[in-house]
Amino acid sequence: MGTERLSSSQDDDEVRKGPWTMEEDLMLMNYIANHGEGVWNSLAKAAGLKRTGKSCRLRWLNYLRPDVRRGNITPEEQLLIMELHSKWGNRWSKIARHLPGRTDNEIKNYWRTRIQKHIKQQEEVERVRDQMISIGNCSETNDDCAISPCSQVSSFCNVAEPMEISHDYFPSSQGDMEAMAYQHTTWDRGDGANDNYWSMEDLWSMQLLD
């Protein structure tokens, strides 16, 4: 992903890929505001976008839709995600339906980046614990065993709490929560390709003016 492959003047027939520009966002929003959602491939053409229907759909559903919620996943939402994931596994779209305003992509990313990390840490804890238990018979007077297994394990435990749906697992304090929350509450974004910075509020106000 990522490379702005095409300039607008050349390769007019080619499909654009990579980050969406503000102009493209506006075109898509304008079109949907006036005509509604429809067959995405023809929508993309009719809107004058050199994007695939899939790309337009994804952009609309995950980013441009007015009811998309961004920013902090609340503790309630975290618990819900955990519960639903334990029930349904990686059925992200199904899970997302129970979290109004959240997209499957957002939940999926959240799971992979935050929760799965903790699972890995927990597995590492267990692995180390098993190792320590298996070599735990060696004398602690031995230089190699100068640090007790328990103290080594506990250093891991400080960063990885048990994975049960427990509040220990989640950031416990408001400070932790805020630290964890991605700094997108205003969710301005920068597009490195053209240095445009815009927020959804900007886009929607522009769209309304249009």
Place this chain on the structure above:
DNA sequence: AACCAGTGCAACCGCCGTCAG
């Protein structure tokens, strides 16, 4: 100030199910 590693997320890819012709 420069570099590097880790993190988070937007967007793409490929597969599968559905449906109309």
Place this chain on the structure above:
DNA sequence: TCTGACGGCGGTTGCACTGGT
């Protein structure tokens, strides 16, 4: 029944950002 177009979904990638050194 077959086939192609399309939408939906989960997995993956790659880039921007951030914090540490």
